[in-house]
Amino acid sequence: MQRRHLIQFAAATVAAPSLTAFAQSYPAKxxxxxxxFPAGGPTDITMRSLADNASKILGQQVVVENKAGAGGTLPAQALQISPPDGYTLAQIPLGVFRLPYTTKLTWDPIKDISYIINVTGYAFGMVAPTDGPIKNWADFVAYAKANPGKLSYGSTGVLTSPHLTTELIAQxxxxxxxxxxxxxxxxxxxxLMGGQLMAGSDSTGWAPLVDAGKVRVLNxxxxxxxxxxxxxxxxxxLGIDIVxxxxxGIGAPRGTPPEVVAKLHDAFKKxxxxxxxxxxxxxxxxxxxxMSTAGYTKFxxxxxxxxxxLVEKLGLMKTN
Structure with a gap:
């Protein structure tokens, strides 16, 4: 037993300088x-601006890669097969935290992601085309009640916040x-512009369409x-008790060295x-x-x- 402890201590002593040296030279590429979400939307535009600014601070390019689909959870899933060396980071939308309740996973959103920093949040709302029949929220509700299942609305994906919140409103x-x-x-x-939908639920990516007079904001x-x-x-x-x-924010694979997480946090904060x-x-x-690293982890x-x-209330929990 004593010999095993000595071996473990020696191994830790050898590994420590190497980890420190790695953190000091990071990032080297x-x-x-x-x-x-795809290129051209609010997430892409704002995160590219943040990445450009962080590149100047870190002295290495932060390259944005778009991986859309699966309710915004693909970047978090990509972390599960990436080395914990600080060279693969991911945006973490809220959909990541509801994924285990709706899908069978082999990883844990809390234990298997190193949370670095929260950077912003979406402002959401519902819109309708200005040339459509819905002029305000009262019209939306009246049409939906008179035509069950016929009022079509789009969102940015199944189980995203726009989808689930709209279904909660409807409930x-x-x-x-x-x-x-x-x-x-x-x-x-x-x-929305092609006349395929009567309404849309999204973050304020619809803002340019509102400015152009093509859609109106319902709420x-x-x-x-x-x-x-x-x-x-x-x-x-409108009498609906929902906010x-x-x-x-940004996460990294589980096991990313704390010194690297700290360096990334400081760069993105600046x-x-x-x-x-x-x-x-x-x-x-x-x-x-x-949100700091500790604050974002607690969040x-x-x-x-x-x-x-929320998932339980909407009856969307997976069955074993």
């Missing part, structure tokens, strides 16, 4: 940052809707009205403060939403529990 109001999922904001906007889901769309009521103002915002990033967020009524643990309650 470009870093891949996988995001959960509260006794509505039956026709959900049509898309891979991201760009596809959803095309469907927003935050605690307060959005400054850019002051005429759009909140769900609470939905969706913080997201990148968040750059005016170019703040301007990119403002374009979509988003704000910097900082992940708490959200994992609250998302279970």
């Amino acid at each position: 470009p870093i891949k940052l996988i995001i959960a 509260k109001l006794g509505l039956q809707l026709n959900h049509i999922p898309y891979k991201g904001n760009a596809e959803l906007n095309q469907a 927003v889901w935050g605690e307060k009205r959005l400054p850019k769309f002051p005429d759009a009521p909140t769900l609470k103002e 939905q915002n969706s913080p997201f 990148a968040m403060e750059d005016p170019t990033y703040v301007a990119a967020l403002n374009r979509y009524d988003m704000l910097p939403m900082y 992940a643990q708490d959200t994992f529990a609250t998302e279970k309650a």
Whole structure:
């Protein structure tokens, strides 16, 4: 027993300088940052701005890779087959925390991701084409009640926050809707403009369409009205007791050295403060939403529990 302890101590002594040296030389090559939605949408545009700023701070390029689909959970899944060396990072949307309740997984969203930093969150709402029959929220509800299952709305994917929140709204109001999922904001906007949908639920990726007069905002889901769309009521103002915002941040594979996590945290925190990033967020009524490594890890643990309650309420829990 004593000999085994001595061997373990010797191994740790040898490994420690090597880990320190690795952290000091990190990063020695470009870093891949996988995001959960397609190019051209609000997530892509804002995260590319953040990545550009972080590249200057780290002295290596942070390269954005788009991996859309599966409700925004593909980047987190990619971490499970990536080495924990700090060279593969992923955006972590809220859908990651509800995944184990709806799908059989071989990994754990809490134990198998190193949470680095939270950077922002989505502002959500529902819109309808201006040339369609729905002019306001009262029209939406009236049409849905008169035509069960016929009011078509699109979202950015099955089990995403836009999808589940809309279904929760429908449940509260006794509505039956026709959900049509898309891979991201760009596809959803095309469907809205192509007359394929009567409404859309999304983050404020629809803002340019509102500015162009092509869609109107029926409601927003935050605690307060959005400054850019002051005429759009909140769900609470409409008598629906729901507030939905969706913080997201950056994670790495489990086992990433703490020194590397700290270096990444500090670089992205500084990148968040750059005016170019703040301007990119403002374009979509988003704000910097900082959480430290410890704070973001605690948020992940708490959200994992609250998302279970939402999935259960909607009757979407997987069966064993």
